[in-house]
Amino acid sequence: MRKTFAAFAAAAILGFLPSIGAQAADYPRKPIEMIVAYGAGGSTDIMARIFAKYAGERLGQRVVVINKPGAGGEIGWTALANAKPDGYTIGLINSPVVEVYPFTRAKTVGYDLKKIKPLVNVVTDPGMIAVSAGSPYKTLKDFLDAVKARPGEVTLSHEGIGGDDHLAALNVQKATGAKFKFVTFNGNAEATVALLGGHIHAFEGNMSEAAAQIKEGKIRGLAIWAAKRQDAVPEVPTGAEQGVNVIAAASRGVAVPAGLPKDVYEKLLAVSREVVADPAFRAELAKLNMPINPMFGDEYQKFLDDSFKTLKAMWDAEPWIKE
Amino acid sequence: MLSALLRVVSPEGLLVLFIGTLAGLIVGALPGLSSTMGVALCIPITFSMPSDMSLVLMGAVYVSSVYGGSITAILLRTPGTDASIATALDGFPLAVAGRSGEALGMSTVASLFGGTLSAIALLVIAPPLAKIALIFGPHEYTILTVFGLVTIVGVVSDNPMKGVITAVAGLLLATVGFDNFTGFRRFTFGNSELFDGVPLLPALIGLFSVSQALNLIVSKDGGILSKEAVLDVAGRILPALPDLKRCFRTLMRSSFIGIIVGILPGAGTSIAAFIAYNEARRHSPTPENFGKGELEGVAAPESANNAVTGGSLIPTLTLGIPGNAVTAVFIGGLTIHGLIPGPKLFTDHAETTYTLIFSLFFANFLFAIIGIIGARWISHVTRIPGAILSPMIIIFSVIGSYALRNSMFDVALVLAFGVAGFFMERWRYPAAPLVIALILGPLLEVNFRRSMEIANWDMTTFFTRPVSVVLCALVLLAIAYPIYEHRKARRRAGSGKASPLGAGRDID
Incomplete structure (x- = not known):
């Protein structure tokens, strides 16, 4: 012992x-x-x-x-x-x-x-703005024009206050003078459901989490907040290409x-x-x-x-x- | 499809299936280990496994853990997971009456029934059903959670006022934590461990398991059941045919409820179980027997909570939208193997996906077989003297709550909830509305505020959408029906006292 x-x-x-x-x-x-x-x-x-x-x-x-x-x-x-x-x-x-x-x-x-x-x-993982495939907004400009025409009425999701998506959206507001109506979600998955179901107009989230739905043609990326286009979704233009100089990731x-x-x-x-x-x-x-x-x-x-x-x-x- | 079936019945497939089912049963039955944790624990293990086998493992753990919770709910009144809170309402009284074998048998058959039906739904009509998940926006969720709360308060207590009080306490506790909308910390007292709110699992374990252990300590009998009840353990297990016939409509209805609730992201097994229980009681010719040991009161929640399993996988696999916390972990498990949920899962990775779906059928049958064979032995747990059983329950509760996020704070929380639960029991305040309100509270709050963000704080928005209007009507019905029933009963009886809330069922 x-x-x-x-x-x-x-x-x-x-x-x-x-x-x-x-x-x-x-x-x-x-x-x-x-x-x-x-x-x-x-x-x-x-x-x-x-x-x-x-x-x-x-x-x-x-x-x-x-x-x-x-x-x-x-x-x-x-x-x-x-x-x-x-x-x-x-x-x-x-x-x-x-x-x-x-x-x-x-x-x-x-x-x-x-x-x-x-x-x-x-x-x-860059941030991006996306809309559902059936949305009337084809480009970032379409979308921002609509937001400016109806300030504070077009809804945009983010993942929670102070998170990287929210900060990115704030930067877009600052760079363009647009005013979104923010709708808060707990995570990209919830926001994607709301986007697909037509409950919100647009979605601000990370590329990696939206890429699968983009590849399937369910949602459309309007702009990616990176210095260059991304291999996973090469068809989505950067913000800078469309005159909005925002980098967020x-x-x-x-x-x-x-x-x-x-x-x-x-x-x-x-x-x-x-x-x-x-x-x-x-x-x-x-x-x-x-x-x-x-x-x-x-x-x-x-x-x-x-x-x-x-x-x-x-x-x-x-x-x-x-x- | 055939090759997928062959994968499931291969020696490798059957072994994984058996291990998963057994592990799920244990995870489910033990207080302190939830379905979500069980599946999350699989992830590191599946890392080096072929993708289809890892899905089989996670699927088996998921479905059998939802069933496993009912075993302890019936025998000890310590629901192993939140899915089985409703099962304890009639399951435990049955055990006390010496009919634990019958209760276990019914719960097994009901779980098999609900689980299989939902797996069929997943196999045959997943894509159209998945659309239901998209119809539900913030507005619909808000009203749905209200419906859930109203249902639960009505179900669990002989005194509705006390149910309301504990539900409100649960809602208040649910406000603790970081507010994602404004960035405020609410009632965290500078404690970062309360940042995400009062965690559900410690509340569940404390209120049901630890409090029951404390009950055992102070009880004079020395065991969970009286001697006579224990002796009857050897009674029948498989439900008699007339019983099954009587319960068939309940099983069908509850499974349907479970599948639909499962599809809706956010709602989960516990809510489905309570709604199904309430509906079973409403349709029963003998509603007064519910809560006192009615077999249908076991059949309804158990078929509903297992029907959630297949239902919740429908949006997960077809849309990549998790139906609940467990399937959110599932998505992680899928992506680790490079499987991105969505329609491609059914085309490019069809074999893997169908292997998972077929394995669910097998897992359901496997847990049912283990359950039926094991019921007689498992029932002996009630013979364990309280002096041994209650420390065991407390040990499992403490370990489980610590394992949740490796935090001693949660252990303290479990013990605090245990003491609270003990006194609530003594003073006859039901614990279930508190736990359910803790689950539904955050859902109610974020969806209400989200719909208000969308509608610029215009409350009438809830009456502008068809599904939302239908749900509003259901809420009114859920409040009005018990009052109507109560009035009718009083007229029939000629006399009777008024209920504090008018919500009936308080004839005590």
Whole structure:
């Protein structure tokens, strides 16, 4: 009995040791947890699981997805920011949402952006405006003319106040002087039903979630808020092509808790580069209509910083949540 | 089609089917594990499986978990999922009367009936049925949720006023959380874990399972049922033919309700079960027996909630629109395998899709067989002394609520709801309206506000659309009918006291 206890104690101590000083040479020695701040089966979760599979193969250890959904991602990101920086906890971050909470929820937000160190951006999913196939609006101009003719009467869906779709729509309003009547939904799926059922005039959402219905001819994309046309829906023109200079997207990438030992970070970075370059990985994402947009380390950090500055300026000029 | 059928009956298919069905039964029966969680737990497992087999697994877990919840609802009055709250209303009184075998048998046959009928609907007429999902806009959902609430308050309590009180409490709790329309945090007290509102599962587990465990602790009998009732466990299981004949109309009607409610995104198994229960009671020649151990009161909710399974897959597969939370996870499972829901699923990926649909028939029969064979043994759970059973229930409740989102906050919530549920039980405040209001509250609120956004706050908008008008009439009928019944009963009896709400059924 006593012997068993001693054996257990020794095992426990030995099991604990590696996490004290993680070195790249023997890292990783146990499975890595990957926090996803949204539920299982959502588009962030699906991307995370595919990335985890390819990264795990290269790291020689399983990368296990842990879903910590809640508070629009805040709960998961708080867990990531406050995790031990030993390389055994990494996580997914979603831009722009992860950047806005520190000022839109300044009083209550649980994480500090400085404690989240970006590793690799994987997907940048542009926003778009779409109407149902039977809609009289054939182009962005048709639609905006109708909105301007009847200000505040033409309905446009978004996924919730302060989300990337809402921010995109606000930017379109600013750029064109149009005034939409916003109808709030909890997610693109609900909004798509309302669009197909003719309950709203138009839909502002992410390309990856509308692409399938566009390919089937059920809905028509009027404009995509990206610098260039997208492979998944090549027939949809960009906003800029039609004179509306708006860029809006939701980006999903991998991040780590700040303070990770440099060599561990470098190892994860090297593995990430291999994963996003892997044709099989790219093919899986293409099948899901998720446009790949790799940005690594400092470049990714700069992208997030720039995005933060733009959004903060927007918020300071006119906060979208009034308290 | 034939090759799809062969895939299901292949050794691999049958093995996956069996594992899925068994896992679903356990997930459903245990308090703390919901159908949604069961299917979500499949996703990481299916990652490395062929796409058709992973759909078979998820489908089997889904349908059998909806059935599994009825087992504990009947035997212990701890519904394993929200789908079976209504089943406990008559199932548990039957068990107390020593007819647990019969109740389990009826619930099994009803689940098989509803599940199979909805799978037929999915197989044969999915595309036209899917259009129903599109007819329903924010206006129609608003009135539909009102109808659901009115129905439930009328069903569950011998004192309607108390039902109204707990329903209102549920609606108030449903306002907690982030308001997606304005960005306000409501009643979260700076707590980020309340951001998404009061989570349903801890409320469900606390109010039904933990409170029942507490009941057991304070009860003097030492077991969930009296000694005499337990001894009768070995009674008949398969429903007698006359019983089945009597229930046939109820089974048909409830399955129809389940399929339609299943197609409508947002509404779910629990609502279908309550509407079906209410309709069964309304059409019954002996409505006064409901709530006291009426077999039809088990048949109605169980056929309805299993009919939701096939129904909810109709818009999911044909339009890519999830019929409820479980099928939303389904969509995730489909996309992981590169299957984008929509009409292409029935053309380009027909074999995979039909493999799923055929497997649903098999899963329904499989859980029914396991249920019928197992009923006698499962019934013995009621012989477990309370001193062992109640800690077990509490342990499963705590683990389940923690697993939901890896949060200790939810564990505290479960225990708080458990204590609240215990006292509500003592003071005869029904818990079901609270849980249902917690489910329907957010639906009611967002759809009401959404329709107001569209109509510029013009309330008359609800009377300008045909489907919405019909639903309004149904709401009025649901309120008026019990009053009419009550009056009639009073006239017949010559005397009787007025009910506080005029909603009848409070003759106690």
